[in-house]
Amino acid sequence: MQFNFGTDSQVLAVRDLTETKAAQRQIEHLARHDGLTGLPNRTLLQERLEHALALSKRTGEPLALLALDLDRFKAINDIFGHGEGDRILERVAFMLKRCVRGADTVARMGGDEFVILQVGSAQPDGARVLAHRILEIFREEMNPAMDPTAVGISIGVAVFPQDGADAAALHHAADIALYRAKTSGRGVAAFFDAQMDLEARQRRQLESDLRHAITRNQLYLVYQPLVTTVDGKVSGYEALLRWTHPDRGEVPPDEFIPIAEDTGAILPIGDWVLRRACREAALWVEPLTLAVNISAVQFQVATLEETVTSALMDAGLAPDRLELEITETALMKDRDQTIRVLHALKERGVRVVMDDFGTGYSSLSNLQSFPFDKIKIDRSFIQTMEDDEAARSIIRAIVGIGKSLALPVVAEGVETDTQRRMVQEEGCPQAQGFFYGFPGAGPASSAQLSASQANSGLIAGRVASHAGP
Template structure:
């Protein structure tokens, strides 16, 4: 570097050096401008423009070299060979043409470096051919290290010039950087090589000191050629630019009408045009940006010749930091007479939002917004899988609201929905951030509790939930009375299979309800055995009716004052071939839950009516109806058909219902009861005092009889509260002119107390146990005077 500076200062004319640099700057700019413009013209005109650029660049290199040679002063006469000088011009133009072709027509990754190397080689070759054209009185010798250094550095600079022009996006930066680096590369090779040259005065014969006029003319002509090409190219380019601008404005006006964003790219992926829609999408201008700054997953590899126009989903990074979901299609086209890519950007935000809503609806409960069964199972499967990996434990809690059915029946479904929403909020307050609460349907909820010190964590959570629901809805707060029963299963202790874990939690919930509700139970293997037992009973029960294992027993009812038998209540029993006699409280709930109660109830009604119709005495027959039978519809038709087929008088039939039947579709049930009553059938309310809102039920329907539940009657001797309740019910019956039947009378003392209170009828072991009708043949086959009374 020191030798270069010293050589410039001591052996060169500053004016001519300045002229050489200016020529190089002007010619370099012309070269890059023409090369750039060639990419915008049709293919049939591109070679012409590339040729013009090669001539301008080659002549610039040659003229810069020889003007700098003329600036060299070493005190010796100098002569030039016209032939070698001409060769140097041809080499400069041909090498520049090769470099331009490599940089512009090749699409491989190293095309730009290769073009830079070719240009550096061209400058170096032209320089030394030009130097060999120079003759002096002294032979020239070179310091080869300095020569090598100048060639390497100069070639590096020309390579950087082409790379900067190819990769920089801003026009000013592109042209300025490329022109300065090109000029520096030419100057480094020339002046560096000159600094490496040495001459000795005594080494050779003297030569003419004058510069041939032909060389001066050639240099002048070369400079004129560069200027002419530049001016001509600029004029043509200006004309093309005006035409392109008009076309661009017309196309932009049309593009701005589109609802889609349109981006026009050059083959390097730089945005050269765009409509207003894409600017609005991004919130900033896009001209001059690389496509991957706008669409990160639209890769330049998409711009190859085998480009396929297939939609690609992506996201636009917006100026405000948000990301806009879009669909992108890329097409090859011609824009302003040059190859280009059109990127069509469609806003998918509405579609994505619609899909999100659909997905949310598909996986969430519409009422509470909680995960539904589908999402719940996914979360449970994920939690159980994580538990297996980490050797931890996961708890599954099944929650059922106690008394919710009554809320819907009494207050309506609107109130029920409000209660469900409020309950979901109450439960959510008890959870940790990693827990999942889901609504599985109706009043059933489930919780997946991951990790924690199980089963202690699940037990604490169950207690909190029961407490919160009791605090929110217990004791009739907010017009309703609710509790919660919870079943708990632990993975992997109870199972590592999500479906089995769900079944076990459901079994535990069933046991919690059996335990009196408002409590929780952990799954135990014995529970599963009990459930299997229940399923076995259900399966055997369906065959028992056809096999004749189901039969009826009858319990007499007596007038409390006279002791006269007034009728019988038909009660069902099951004689299992292996289990023996199964009481009704062991299989009737199973029949109701399975729906078998409908055919079973129809058989009981028909069998009781058939039997009663055969009695010599026209005693009453009482038959219990299940609430499920009311839900099936056509009950009136079934009863009517039974009476016709059996020949039993309607006034002898008494149908007993519990208050639970009135809580299930109250209006329809009352309508059915009125139809039955209009046929002459009597309707009795069974188990009075144990249901919900008994007084309102009495007001809603004119019952023919009230039966006091045995739980009150059996303790009237020792329990003052029970005695008070029985007295109150009997008094209520008298005020409503309704007969009162006391169930569960087992002692003479109880009978005496009931007679004092003027109870109408009694039923219980004191009168007679439930037995086959043959045990009461003396009561049904004789007349009233012969039958007499059963109790004193």
């Protein structure tokens, strides 16, 4: 720029980019890190995993990928709120960082899922030592007996190169191993093997088959009697679902019902069970009670009340004969909505039963908050009461609670005469279990009775004709 003074001059514009650069760094950090725990997120983990795999392929050095999932977190989050859930996640992140070395990566994938990338260690021994360290620190610092918000952890481990040749394969193998850990009792570590992959494929096939089980007429109901302990008379029946698979035969309920709940197939299946059970119970000669289990997943559907009402009307079954059995898991999600639905069902005459009582986080408060008509003691207490005085004391306490609240108590899982005598001595008015009867066809219907009477009359007539002069 030239001025009239004849002197050459320059004008410089200076901008302070410190804040801009800091903001850019913050944005870049947030893009690769979890906002709650500060751990690397899925994106950064993937970058580090790809880099580690490339290095391992050149050097031949193995690495391990550990998939971790918190046990009981969802229930605690529902009971104590998201704020407490966030505090637990931050605490878990701190615990996991204490377990690893500097070269390892602890990442949060979302929710209560974490992944650890372990490098620079001999495998699989390195992953085994790390998994043991994690389980130990959780046992020491997360004690449910002392802290109701304590969580556990399950671990699935995959090792490169034997369990997967790329990032996607390693993630898949670690997830399959994690599923094995969670189905093996939780709070354990499982290492991937080929058998797990086969089982995972079989489970996916079972999921697909289960979705078509209703239309293919593969589902059916059996009924287990509920008796009064004083005289052993049957007072009602519980409807239990069974599945006959065309290739596998009878699939255990403990195997297919969790799959149905995980996939959402429990909604059409639960509707089918309710309607079929009501229709069959309406035909029984004696007006006995009918108990039907309702899944926690079904309570998340806004139309449950209408579904129950429709099933009763279509079958012509009196509402006071129907008992809906629910576990505390169903009460943890949207308590206000659940209370409203239960009260609405009670107003229609339907009875509500708390199933598996004594195993949840807040059984006593739930008895106060929800309109229950009956409580069923979890079978685990009944099965151990012969040798465990503590279990018998718990049963005695539950019966006392039931009496004080005017709620009948059912002892579930009675299998021996000793157990029958004990639950009767403790004052349980009702009981259920193999000792009283195995699940079967249920009581006779009016149509069966009429057919039996007609058949008896026909036989009697034939005998009389042959006995003539």
